[in-house]
Amino acid sequence: MEWALKLIDIGKDFVFHHQHGTRLVVLDNFSMDFFPGETAILSGPSGSGKSTLLRMIYAGYKTGKGKILIKHNNQQVDIAAASPSIIYSIRQNTIGYVSQFLRIVPRVSALDTVIEPLIARNISESIARKTGKQMLDRLNIPQNLWHLSAATFSGGEQQRINIARGFIAPYPILLLDEPTASLDARNRQVVIELIQEAIGNSTCVLAIFHDKSDQKTIADRIIDMSAKSFQEI
Numbered sequence: 008m009e010w011a012l013k014l015i016d017i018g019k020d021f022v023f024h025h026q027h028g029t030r031l032v033v034l035d036n037f038s039m040d041f042f043p044g045e046t047a048i049l050s051g052p053s054g055s056g057k058s059t060l061l062r063m064i065y066a067g068y069k070t071g072k073g074k075i076l077i078k079h080n081n082q083q084v085d086i087a088a089a090s091p092s093i094i095y096s097i098r099q100n101t102i103g104y105v106s107q108f109l110r111i112v113p114r115v116s117a118l119d120t121v122i123e124p125l126i127a128r129n130i131s132e133s134i135a136r137k138t139g140k141q142m143l144d145r146l147n148i149p150q151n152l153w154h155l156s157a158a159t160f161s162g163g164e165q166q167r168i169n170i171a172r173g174f175i176a177p178y179p180i181l182l183l184d185e186p187t188a189s190l191d192a193r194n195r196q197v198v199i200e201l202i203q204e205a206i207g208n209s210t211c212v213l214a215i216f217h218d219k220s221d222q223k224t225i226a227d228r229i230i231d232m233s234a235k236s237f238q239e240i
């Protein structure tokens with residue numbers, strides 16, 4: 008099968024210039040292919056570089072060395088070398104990302120936050136709103152919160168707004184950074200179902216899940232990141 012995401016010899020370090028140039032090597036010479044319709048779980052102790060890898064793929068962190076190849080608009084693109092406008096377009100159509108925390112825009116309602124990826128794809132506002140309401144309902148966000156800003160929402164409510172936003176539009180690649188960390192069992196189950204539906208639609212999912220039972224339920228592969236150039240287990 009053709010890969011959806013290909014990492015070639017990637018590496019990342021952080022240099023602390025104000026601390027005598029101390030260099031922290033987080034990833035080193037890592038190569039791996041990821042495929043449509045599979046879930047790969049990034050596993051390893053705190054600080055092993057799981058979130059850093061997702062951020063590099065989403066181009067939030069600059070890749071230190073190596074290539075991160077994807078297919079975008081029928082062309083092969085190296086994210087590590089892509090221009091800001093290409094990155095913007097990739098985020099709109101090719102890579103979705105559910106970060107640990109919701110980035111709240113003041114005075115924008117929860118519903119508008121959730122439907123923004125559809126509006127960006129020129130989906131009509133009425134269809135986007137209908138889809139957004141269905142997603143909020145599915146994630147058990149009470150209707151009386153839909154038109155409020157998420158700024159005052161609980162941690163679990165904010166996380167569910169983030170998840171609704173991340174899953175509302177289909178993406179060939181989906182990056183999930185601890186999407187169930189603040190959720191109760193009922194909502195964790197909804198997220199598992201959303202992931203399974205995405206996989207059914209051939210999305211390639213890379214995820215960080217600390218809960219072992221969640222890992223077992225959805226993982227096709229578990230990647231051990233405790234050794235900086237990591238391996239499959």
Ligand SMILES: Nc1ncnc2c1ncn2[C@@H]1O[C@H](COP(=O)(O)OP(=O)(O)OP(=O)(O)O)[C@@H](O)[C@H]1O
Binds near residue numbers: 059
């Ligand atoms: N922006 C940054 N500047 C400096 N160091 C960073 C930065 N981001 C991450 N690091 C360092 O890189 C290492 C890996 O961090 P990362 O967040 O990727 O780990 P993780 O495996 O996701 O951990 P956790 O399970 O605790 O979320 C850590 O030692 C962290 O301090």
